[in-house]
Amino acid sequence: MAAHLPGTSRLASTYSGTTHTLNAGAPIPALGFGTWQDKDAQEPAVLAALKAGYRHIDTAAIYGTEPAVGSAIKKSGVPREEIYLVTKLWNNSHAPEDVEKALDKSLADLGTDYVDLYLMHWPSPFASGKSMFPKDKDGKVKPGESDYVETYKAMEAVHKKGKARAIGISNFSQKEVERLLKETSVVPAAHQLECHPYLQEAGFQAFHDKHGIHVTQYSPFGNQNAIYSAGQNMPKLIDDPVLAEVGKKYGKSGAQTALAWGIAHGRSVIPKSKTESRIIDNLGGDFKLERADVEKIDALDKKIRFNDPSDNFGWRFYEGLDGKQ
Numbered sequence: 001m002a003a004h005l006p007g008t009s010r011l012a013s014t015y016s017g018t019t020h021t022l023n024a025g026a027p028i029p030a031l032g033f034g035t036w037q038d039k040d041a042q043e044p045a046v047l048a049a050l051k052a053g054y055r056h057i058d059t060a061a062i063y064g065t066e067p068a069v070g071s072a073i074k075k076s077g078v079p080r081e082e083i084y085l086v087t088k089l090w091n092n093s094h095a096p097e098d099v100e101k102a103l104d105k106s107l108a109d110l111g112t113d114y115v116d117l118y119l120m121h122w123p124s125p126f127a128s129g130k131s132m133f134p135k136d137k138d139g140k141v142k143p144g145e146s147d148y149v150e151t152y153k154a155m156e157a158v159h160k161k162g163k164a165r166a167i168g169i170s171n172f173s174q175k176e177v178e179r180l181l182k183e184t185s186v187v188p189a190a191h192q193l194e195c196h197p198y199l200q201e202a203g204f205q206a207f208h209d210k211h212g213i214h215v216t217q218y219s220p221f222g223n224q225n226a227i228y229s230a231g232q233n234m235p236k237l238i239d240d241p242v243l244a245e246v247g248k249k250y251g252k253s254g255a256q257t258a259l260a261w262g263i264a265h266g267r268s269v270i271p272k273s274k275t276e277s278r279i280i281d282n283l284g285g286d287f288k289l290e291r292a293d294v295e296k297i298d299a300l301d302k303k304i305r306f307n308d309p310s311d312n313f314g315w316r317f318y319e320g321l322d323g324k325q
Contacts, residue, residue, distance in 0.1 A: 017286040022189045023212040030263045031286045032056030034272035035065040041274035046072035048276045058270045060088035070111035086117040094125035094146040099154035118164035123148040124315035149183045156186045173319045190214040196222040200301040217262045220269040246293045259285025261297045
């Protein structure tokens with residue numbers, strides 16, 4: 001695969017780094033800033049990210065960070081139209097009549113009248129209501145009855161109203177995406193999923209390329225996040241000797257090299273940090289790898305998935321994909 005794909009450009013206007021073009025024609029900055037976890041640290045972190053040059057901010061209703069993101073955007077002085085803002089619909093709002101209300105709540109918390117991209121966080125519905133994790137009498141998550149196809153159709157409606165300039169999905173299997181494409185009208189602009197050098201999903205990526213669906217990598221550093229128990233008994237991905245060797249050639253760290261690998265494959269990456277020095281370092285992950293170096297990292301694929309909440313959510317996620325146990 002070419003180290004820098006068609007449809008990828010380097011713009012020096014509102015964002016100094018690489019951008020990719022979505023199927024609706026809008027550019028998305030390839031290197032974004034994630035806001036999962038560390039809720040109380042997000043306002044200063046997002047402010048530091050915007051000041052450093054990030055123009056793609058990723059949040060979600062379940063993170064509880066939308067108000068902090070909105071406040072940081074306001075304080076930054078960066079014009080709203082220069083920021084690519086992504087948020088996500090949570091599982092307790094999958095009923096079609098709940099979707100627009102959920103988005104309106106997110107917009108209010110973010111202090112904006114539109115998001116650039118609205119994602120269905122998971123295909124699995126929870127029971128409708130105020131509780132983010134509704135429980136049954138046995139203490140298990142109480143599932144909802146909504147079909148993700150009907151949920152997505154409600155997202156198409158808010159897209160047509162302009163409240164979400166693009167819509168997409170997260171954590172879907174290929175079969176689930178295929179059904180969505182068959183039964184809905186708007187091809188997802190993006191699919192956010194776990195992807196890193198140890199879980200590359202080359203076949204699934206080819207499927208997305210065929211259908212014009214952009215892929216955003218969450219957890220681009222793999223098991224760097226201590227919350228993933230599956231990765232605790234193995235070395236950190238960012239310390240992999242191949243990443244270190246390739247990075248050294250460019251004066252970059254293993255972490256920066258892992259980000260550049262994702263960008264080279266036409267994807268966007270959303271590392272997160274609450275430490276200003278690391279926020280700035282991660283921005284240095286937007287650089288061009290030579291094709292031979294991309295291929296060296298391609299050879300690292302271990303088909304290891306670190307995030308799979310199937311048991312907790314009562315849904316068989318990732319069926320047929322690499323790393324599914």
